Amino acid sequence: MNAFFRKLSWLGRRPSKEDELHAELQFHLDEEAEERQAQGLANEEARRAARRDLGNVTLVQENTRATWGWTLLEQLGQDLRYAFRTMAANRLFTLLAVVSLALGIGANTAIYSFMDAILLRSLPVADPESLVVLNWHAKTTGPDFVMHGMSGSSYDDSSGITTGIFPFPAYELFRKNDAVFSIVFAHYPSWQVRSMNLVAKGQAGIAAGWMVSGDYFRGLGVLPTVGRLINPDDDRPGVPAVAVVSYAFSQRRFGGAANAAGQPIQIDNLPFTVVGVTPPEFFGVDPAETPDVYLPMHTNELLGAGNQFGFRPERYLDDHYYWVHIMGRLRPGVSIAQAQAALAPAFHQWVASTAANERQRANLPELMVKEGAGGLETLRRRYSKPLYVLMTMVGLVLALTCANVANLLLSRAAARRREIALRMSVGAGRFRIVRQLLTESVLLASLGGAMGVLSAIWGIRFLTLLLANGRTNFTLHANLNWHVLGAAVALSLLTGVLFGLAPALQATRVDVMPALKETRAGQLAARHSFRRISLSHLLVVGQIAISLLMLVAAGLFVRTLSNLQSIELGFTRENVLLFQLDARKAGHQDPEIAAFYGELRRRFNAIPGVRDASLSEDSLIEAGTGLPLSVAGAQPNPHNRILSVGPAFFGTMQIPILAGRDIEERDRPGSPGVAVINEVFAKANFGNRNPLGQHLILGPTEEGGLTTRDMEIVGVSKNARYGGLTNDIPPVVYMPYNQGFPRPDAMVYALRTSGDPLRYINSVRETVRQADARVPVSEIRSQAADIDRTINQEITFAELCSGFAILALVIACVGLYGTVSYNVARRTGEIGIRMALGAQSGRVVWMVLREVCVLAAVGLAISVPTALATSKLVGSFLFGMKPNDPVSLTLAVVILLMAAILAGYMPARKASRIDPMIALRNE
Amino acid sequence: MSPKPPTRVELLQGTLDLLILRTLLAGPSHGHAIAKHIQRTSEELLQVETGSLYPALHRLEAQGWIAASWELSDKGKRAKYYRLTPRGRKQLASEQSKWQAFARAMGLVLKPADQEAE
Known part of the structure; x- marks a missing residue:
């Protein structure tokens, strides 16, 4: 190691080192000469003898220099300089190669960084x-x-x-x-604290919480950045309520971690004290989340006490x-298998003791x-399959890129045959030339890799944006780190060697004599040209095949998306602004809260440009409430769903009323209970009878002690999507939010606006602030975005895959163009003769295009069956179509053929314009 | 028949390093003087080729066993003087004992052959 650094430091002062060696040898000569003179030789003769004695000075210098350990480095330097020169001399080639590599490596690095974040990384x-x-x-x-x-x-x-x-x-x-x-701990993301109203320093805001047991932080081995973390004494009923906040949250809401500890805060109107701050890198145990606040688990009793669906201590x-x-x-030394073997029987025994009958005991x-x-599997479950699909696609893009660059290098190597033959004839070893050619390709790949990392940074941002799709609390901890950079570097070097090796080996497999005899513009020896052509044709065929696969995938995903987007919603998606208010968490109580919500609806309705305003417990697409509900006199059907809504809900959402009326202002607390049902509910419960005037009974629920609610059906609405885009529309009962159980908690307002709904955000905030500044406005989005959010993965897939497919097509076309152009250039003389003998330019075009068509046909012959066989793998990502969708396949084939012919036509046209005179003069 | 002693012996592979280190034990010296010293002390049996002396010196310097500095020679000319480093001294000790063991072993094996020839 020492020797290595010494040599390295010598490298820096290489010129002076050269001079020193020269001086040292000169001194030796002088000494020797003097000695000979002392023995009685004449001055000149003594010098000559000394020089004779020393031998070949240049050789001595060369051998000495070799001990400096620079030979390899020097040769590398030479190779690099040469590589840079050739690259500079072929700017277009270099640009094409580097840009396509940058895109290939960048896409791979970006996707890999997501894989790293989601599938591979350990908790900090x-x-x-x-x-x-x-x-x-x-x-x-x-x-x-x-x-x-x-x-x-x-x-x-x-x-x-x-x-x-x-x-x-x-x-x-x-x-x-x-x-x-050695330690066991518990935690849970209680729905009540997932989104809680947190007042810190007098300011209300929504914060995400997580309930943890007293051993949670000790079990994870996390140390506080400031203050202390939750300990077992905090996790008991009756002790002062404490909270630990995340580092980011302390920055955001307290202006720094040091200011947070000891601060009183209010969570859903209950007093808590912040006792400490977690480290900056800590995000809990679920990589899909970043909680702002960690609360002792037993505080769920406090928080649950004020809520109709809240946590009850008996649980x-x-x-x-x-x-x-x-x-x-x-414990150290205990493997997961051992733990499984020890714990499974213990759990089985316990859970068996909770079973009430034989049927329960049979299915424990x-x-x-x-x-x-890696923490909880939430993200891994959701994204591992999509990520593997994407990784395959970007891997294919990179393979295409490599094939392309290899092809470009191959045709260049062919053009450099004379040069290489010349070098070999003057004594360059084959290994040395391969090394030099490899240096060039690795240099290209490194440049591509460097640019790839840059494009990856951009790609990661873009992908995060795409995946988040408008969610502000989206937390994927994807970024470039040493893992990812290491992978990118390895990938660059590997691609460099991969696409460089074949052309390099082939280029050096030349017979020196015939190659040197070739004329400058010359013909290649038939045997070699055949072999070269076959390899480059092979690459083009491979590229066409891969491109088709990607086009088919893109086609499938785009058509899936368009199927999803053309699903009939039953309501109008455009021009609706959605946002959530939770007045209960800001301190409003029954029965005033219902009036507060009603008053706010009237105020929103009065905002200029708002055509209709209503509210519901959830947006239609996110709805999903099931409570025991039955037609009077019948058993409750567990499939029935309900939605608490405000006045003019159907008018605002533009859901047609088929019979009866909308929910109106006159349906208020104290007035007779009403409900509107959808067609599915009407058909399932009343068949052809008229449902209007019939009664529905809600409750009692297992939560117990709640009075039942009697509702008269006053309207039947057309079916509208409920709780998702692709599931069947369930039987739904829409009922006023203010006519009894369940009492309103958070409500989602819907404003139908003229023009872009997002323009009204400020007016909405202002209206809410005037009504009650303690109530935060959250989850503001347009209804279109709300719906898109549920098909986020499909949108991302369609966009990314189309992008990749276009990229693949462009790369393949560049490869095809390059190969065909090269062949045209090589056959200039032949084409000239044909034209001189009277061949029409159309015939020449066809002659060149025929080659393209053959290549494309072979590529398709390989890839169409492959596409048919592999599209099943993405079957679970598709909607409204079968994996072997003939439309997607046909479209992909047509696009590919057109692109191929276009790529081939340009050089073909050039060939048809060859002037026979000029072509023949070159011979 | 016992062979006549040769006028020159070829240096064995790797022994030049040992000789240089041993020579420098006496004190700093420049390349020419090292060569002469080896020649003299071996009673002109060992001829150090200049072609291998300088590469060897530079190799030893790269290893860190000897260090070099430019100083004035006794004749007042600038010359590159090499001297033994502490690490070189250690290397010399170990090489020396290795060589002695080797020489003894060679002697032991070759001795009977000599006796048979006599």
Whole structure:
């Protein structure tokens, strides 16, 4: 290592080193000569003898220099200089190669950085490898299942249901197991704190919270940046309510982490004290989220007390209510398999004891211990498959790029055959020339890679924007880091060697004599030209095949998107502004809150340009409330859905009323209960009978103690989408938000505006501020954006895949153009003779185009069956069509053929304009 | 028949480094003087080729076993003087013991052959 650095430092003073060596040898000669003179030789003779004695001075210098360790470096320097010169001499070639490489490498780096962030990266906590997440799996969950209620998410697939939520007593069971775990902790994203009204320093705002057990931070090994974190003493009923805030939140709301600790805050009107700040890099255990505030789990009793659907303390004892996420840290030396073997029977035994009958015992949840280094799987589940698809696509783009650059290098190498033959004939080794050619390609790739990283930075931003699609709280922790940069560098070098090696090996496989005998414009020896052509043709065919695959994919995704966008909504999506208000969290209470909401609706209606205003508990596309509801005298149907709405809801959304009337101002607290049903509900419950005047009964619910609500059906509306774009429209009952249970919490207002709805944001904020400054306005979006948000993945796929497909097509066409042009240039003489003998220019064009068509046909022959076979893989991303969609396939083939012919036509036309005289003179 | 002693012996591969290091143990010296010293002390048996002396010196310098500086020679001319570094001294000690072990081993093996020839 020392020797290496010494040599490196010598490198810097190379000229003086040269001089020194010269002086040193000169001194030696002088000494030797003097000595000989002393022995009695004449001056001149002594010098000659000394020189004779020393031998070949240049050789001595050369050998000495070799010990400086620079030979390889020097040769590299020579190669680099030469490479730069050739690159500068072929600007267009260099530009094409570098730009296409930059796009290829950039796209790969950008997608890889998302993979890194979503699929590969560990949580920024101490020793993430020893963390595990507990999940369970069951074949079905029905009425006969040990879980009677849940709060959290689960994933259903063909094998059943998988989820990470447990009853609290199960958490206590795991906590007792200290043979496997060194620590066990729990947490859950209570719906009530996911979006809470937080007042800090007198200012209200929406904040995202997360409930954690007292051992959570100790279990993760996270240390506070300021103050302290939540400890087990904070997580008890009755103790002072504390909160820990994230670093970013402390910056945003307190002007710095140091100012946050000790500050009183109000969460949903309850007093809390901020005791500390988490480290900047910490984002909890779910990579999909960035909580602003962490609260001790037992504060859910405080927060739940004021809410009709809030948390109830008895749930801590309930064996059948599933809600807490459990994570643990394995003891050193305990593997996940060992943990699984030890814990699964214990859990099985416990859960069996909660089963009420044999049917429940036959279908018990089975414990699954999963590695927890990456945190919860939310993002991985959602994005891993799309990311693999995208990664495949960008991988194909890069393959295309490599093929293209290899092709360009190949035709250049062919043009340089004479030069290479000359170098070999004067004694350059084949390895040395291959090395030099490889230096060129790696240099190209490195330039491409450097630009690729730049375009990746841009690409990551673009992708984040695309994926977030208007969500302001979108948190993907994707960025360039050493992983990603390392991958990009490796990729650049690999591509450099890959696309450089074949042409380099081929270029040096020349017979020196025939190559040197060729004329400058000359013909190539038939054998070599055949081999070269075959390789470059192979590359073009491969490019065409890959391009077609990508075009087909793009076609499928674009058509999926257009199918989604042409779904009949049942309401008018344009010119509606949506935003959410939560007056309850700002301190409004029943029954005043309903009046407050009603008054606000009237004020919004009065904003100039607002044609209609209404409100509902959720936007139509995000709705999803099910409460026991039945036609008077019948059993409640669990498929029934409800939506609490305000006056003029159908008018505002422009949902046609088929019979009866809209909800109106006169439907108020105290007036007779009313409801509007949709067609599905009418058909399912009344068939051909007239539903108007019939009565519906809501409640009682299992939450208990709530009076039932009796409603008369006053209207039947046309079907409108409810709770999603692609699912079947359920039977829906629309009922006034202010006529009893459920009482209004957060409400989503809808304003139908003239012109761009987003122009009205300021007026809305001002109106709310005047009404009550404590109520924050959140989730402002147009209805179009609200709908697009649900098909975000499809939109992203369609946009990215079209982009990639166009890129692929352009790259393939450039490759085709280059190959054909090169062949035309090579055959200038032949074409000249043909034309001199009377060939029409049309015939010449056809002669060249025939080659293109053959290449395209071979490419298609390979790729069409491949497309048919592989499009099944993306089947789950498609909507309203089969994977083997003939329209997409036909369109892709037509586009590809047209592009190929266009790319071939330009050189073909050039060929047809060859002047026979000039062409022949060159011979 | 015992062979006549040759006028010159070829240097064995790798021994030049050892000789240079040993020579510098006496004190700093320039290339020419090192060559002469080796020749003299070996009773002119060892001839140091200039063609390999200078590469060897530079190699040893790169290894950090010797260090060089430009000084005035006793005749008042600027010359590049090499001297042993502490690391070089250690290297010399280890090389020397290796060489001695090697020479002894060679001697042991070759001795019976000599006796048989006599």
